[in-house]
Amino acid sequence: MTQSDVSQPSRIVIIGASLAGGTAAIALRDQGYEGELTVIGEESQLPYERPPLSKAVLLGERDEPDWVSNEATYADKDISLRLGTTATRIDRGRKVVVASRHEYPYDKLLIATGSAPRRLDIHGAELDGLLTLRTLEESLALRARFAEGAKIVIVGAGWIGCEAAAAARHHGAEVTVIEPRSQPLIHVVGEQIGASFAALHRDHGVDLRLGVGVKGFAGDGAVSSVQVKAGHPVPADTVLIGVGAAPNIALADAAGLKLTDGGIAVDATLRSSDPDIYAAGDVAAQDHPKYRRRVRVEHWANAKDQGRHVAGNLLGAEAPYELRPFFFSDQYDLGCEYRGFADPTKDRLVVRGDLASREFTAFWLRDGAVAAAMNVNQWDDADALQELVDSGRQVSDKELLAS
């Protein structure tokens, strides 16, 4: 079935005015949708992209994120933005979204509520000076604390923790990163590549404590130290809790939509268990046609691409979303891009280049094909890596090491 075969819905509502939601709204108009279009968003800003929040904004290079589009574009395209507004209920029987005592009727609904930082439910978690990093306000608040000599402790050496550590060092702060696992980023890149990220941070003066658990925070009103499971308390003016994010599924759950793998269960076309409700971005756990399993991705490209893609399906295209995950990170003078979807505990690692010089490409091989590839400070072979991951073709170590 093509879009022109079906009549357009009269009213589309999008919950979540960020990357997936904002991109979907613009794409709906670009694809010829002429009905009512409302985007409900909790944050007060126009839809924006978050990657600069842990990079350029945190480094002090600028004060704004990347905007999905400017204000005039939403007005020109007759997109009704309800910002600073929280959707509190989806009434599937009456097909309305309830937000701030208003009801927004829909024929088709897109849930793009993203995710929120996980918090630690431990002693002292209510103290001042414990921050998370998800929004523009949080990025600016954190940056204001990144002063020369400030004692910054980062709990969690995932992507956000690692990028924030780099920014804090850039401002001259004393940085301690505490991670219970044996290497930074180990769940994505495994032990060996994780160790190269550990070396990167230590070379830039970070006190990286691996295999260390946090048991609480101490302080009189404001945090002054982090209590670890083994060892002395770590002095802290500011603590960034960087222990991952959890999808915002409460609305979908209360509405009785099927959930799975922590997100909203959607089929290959991003449609939920209710045929008039779709989900995209961080919150969507997709039955991915390329992997024949559920995949939920918390990355920029996925939110942007799914936002664009789901617009066509809201208009009746019924097209599967087939792109593979992609993400990037910048830390100090290291930039990297990761394509595909590997399990570093099972897939075999092949490294082309030199880990010590931080110019290399890592391949994770499954059944003789490249499940994922990550280029680090190497930018010439992005297309070739994408082809390798997309094609799923058999490849020898010799070919990988030679190319």
Ligand SMILES: Cc1cc2nc3c(=O)[nH]c(=O)nc-3n(C[C@H](O)[C@H](O)[C@H](O)COP(=O)(O)OP(=O)(O)OC[C@H]3O[C@@H](n4cnc5c(N)ncnc54)[C@H](O)[C@@H]3O)c2cc1C
């Ligand atoms: C600091 C930071 C840096 C990042 N850097 C990178 C990077 O370098 N590379 C990369 O690939 N990815 C990166 N990411 C991840 C990427 O930003 C996310 O995957 C992306 O933002 C997901 O977009 P989304 O639209 O699905 O959800 P979100 O961006 O989370 O947006 C969801 C929106 O929905 C709103 N909302 C939630 N519930 C409601 C409700 N009930 N009513 C109304 N509104 C609601 C939220 O307030 C939010 O504005 C980063 C994330 C962060 C936080």
